[in-house]
Amino acid sequence: MTEPESAAVDLEIIVQGAQEGKKQELRLWLRMLSTTKLVSQEIRRRLRNEFGATLPQFDLMAQLYRERDGLRLGELSKRTMVTNGNVTGLVERLETDGLVLRVTPDGDRRVTVAKLTAKGETIFGAMAVAHEGWLRDMMADVDPAIVSELWQDIGAVKSSVSNHLSGGDFD
Amino acid sequence: MTEPESAAVDLEIIVQGAQEGKKQELRLWLRMLSTTKLVSQEIRRRLRNEFGATLPQFDLMAQLYRERDGLRLGELSKRTMVTNGNVTGLVERLETDGLVLRVTPDGDRRVTVAKLTAKGETIFGAMAVAHEGWLRDMMADVDPAIVSELWQDIGAVKSSVSNHLSGGDFD
């Protein structure tokens, strides 16, 4: 095989004495991480096979799809949670493929705004539909009530984490 | 600022009409993904600042720490969910730093076994303690009962996903 596979044994193996009421957070984190990796790998594989696209490209286009007027690169960086320097190259490649356009507005020449081309909108539309279907498929065995509950509770985790970042990221 | 930050507005912005009972899975996925990225970035930052290590290196060492006799690179690949080719370079760098040792067993020269050096064990020990503390801190605001419930329910998600992979990953 050429890639990491199913794994009855995986990341979670790090936790050993997690049973005794300690390290619950570590245990949860490892499970979140391995699950996320699993789903990401699957989506990446399908994006590649069916659309010849990469996951970061998909993420970036998703943001532009919702903002037809385009977004500044810094805004894109925040929304995709990708560093500034990374956005530069990402947009560059998408521009080469004719999916994205870069414009410098008249008012402020420090800024670069990226927006989807017509071609980009068409292609992303198809990818988005497929993407949503893949997720529904993958989570098909999970009770919808649980899905909803998870969304809530993970929200609580996200919120807690946001309030305890070292980088002084409050508000 | 030089990196993506807190983000009241982030990945989840992709979902628009998720309210109407459709796309719950997509909504959940985006929240899982953004939360995982958030935690990963924080851990990465702290590993870097306090230990000069990277997250993949930490993950790899974590596996070796539990198997004092060492692991074959393929086994490491599965457990860390990192591709084979990737493990090669990862171990290479750790060996350069004197944290990991590579050995070819007498019986089978196809195989390479990696194990922690004494130095590696010492350093990883310190990192593991800190790492666990960081997670407890980050999740401090989450009710322990919820933590436990999340662990269960995310297990259900992971299991469902495992059963719906395109790569024919059954067993």
Added chain:
DNA sequence: GGCCGACATTTGAAATGTCAAAGGTTTACG
């Protein structure tokens, strides 16, 4: 012995990722 299929790791090309430093632009203030 010699070959073929299975196994294990490495290599190579391209993309993504981080961080820090450098480059232009704009704004504000003396």
Added chain:
DNA sequence: CGTAAACCTTTGACATTTCAAATGTCGGCC
């Protein structure tokens, strides 16, 4: 006006990531 501070993006050095193809080794089988 002129310069310093603030802002936005790009660049450069490295590490990580994936995939596919190559390399090396072992096993069994004629």
